[in-house]
Amino acid sequence: MAGRWDWLGVIRGRFLVLALTCVALGIAVALQSRALDGAFVADALLVLLGALAAHAAVNALNEYGDYRSGLDLRTERTPFSGGSGTLVAAPQHLGRALGLGLGGVALTAAIGLYFLLRQPALLWQLAPLGAAGLLLVVAYTPWLTRRPWLCLLAPGLGFGPLMVLGTQSVLAGQLSTSAALLALVPFGLCNNLLLLNQFPDIDADRSVGRLTLPMLLGRERAVGVLGAQWLLAFAGLLLFVLAGWVPAGAALGLLGALPALRAWRLLRRDGESPDSLLPAMGLNVAVSVATPLLMAVGMLAF
Structure with missing residues (x-):
């Protein structure tokens, strides 16, 4: 019985909490x-x-595509990047990985269709969000990873505007300006989450024909992009709160700037050394996951 469910490792379950916190932000906005x-x-x-x-x-x-391309066999995995290693250890589960991926796409589409049929007035709001989300899921590994700027923006678009706005519009029955503004915060943070995770994979990604931003710009300039996105995310949140465009409680998310600043300093010091890179990657995960949740808690509590 041991290892019977190991094939589920391809969904990288411990990272799914990111979807939960972004949905929580959309829920908090809808409850307004x-x-x-x-x-x-x-x-x-x-x-x-x-x-x-x-x-x-x-x-x-992603796990299916990376194993098929041979990338998984070349990648040096870290606790935060390089995939789960599930298919490397048990390649017989390749078909199950594909089935899980396509099944997840089908379930997501079915739920979206249900809400569209129940709220036809939202057709022109929800349908583009849902279609864009499904396109990102399907196109990310085979297509977007070869286009560095699109690859940079895809994660933030999926977890920020699409997930937060989609949640808020479904639950509230309309899109709100505050949701659109607040969604810009996880947009920048989730872009950075995948961007930094590409640092250890530069050589492996290059070997299978990928072109990511760290490959295009180099690590030093990519660290500059990371810093710019962290700055824009948190400065934007502060501006939105001070201007009264979003609920004041969302300012609790500004606490996420502290680990982001620490990560940036580590990367500025040495973006290649594991002693700097791995702690920065851990802090980056914490920032991306915790900030939307802090914003949601703040909006509900204050």
């Missing part, structure tokens, strides 16, 4: 205009299931 009741909770759980399915799908398809 809709009462918390049983119907709201049921809808929120269904939205969360769709978000988790989408995140699991992109992870599984």
Whole structure:
């Protein structure tokens, strides 16, 4: 029985918490205009299931594609990058990885279609968000990883505007300006999450024809992009709160700037040494996951 479910490692379960925190932010915004009741909770759980399915799908398809291309056999895995190693250890689960990925895409699409049929007035708001999200899931590994600037923006677009706005619009019945502004924060943070995780994989990615931003710009200039995105995310959040464009409680997310600053200093000191890079990658994960959750908690508590 030991190892019976090891094949589920391709969904990288411990990283799915990122989808949960981004959905939590969308829920917090929606609760500004809709009462918390049983119907709201049921809808929120269904939205969360769709978000988790989408995140699991992109992870599984990424593992499938990376093993098929040979990348998994060349990558030096870290606790934060390089995939799960599931298929390297058990290549017989390759078909299951593909099935999980396609099944996640199908489940996400079905949930989105359900909300569209139930709220046809939102067709022109939800349909583009859903279509863009599904396209990102399917196209990320085979296509976007060969286009460095699109590859940079894809994670933030998926977890920021698409996930936060999609959640808020489904639950509140309309898109809000505050949701659009708040979604820009995880947009920048999640871009950085994948960008920094590409640092250890430069040689392996190059060997299979990928072209990522650290390969295009070099590590030093890529660290500059990381710093710029952290700065824009947190300075933008501060501006939105001070201007009264978003609920004041969202300012709790500014606490995420502290580990981001520490990560940036480590990378500026030495972006290649494991002694600097691995702690910075851990801090980067913490920033990306915790900041949307802190924003949501702040909005609900204050």
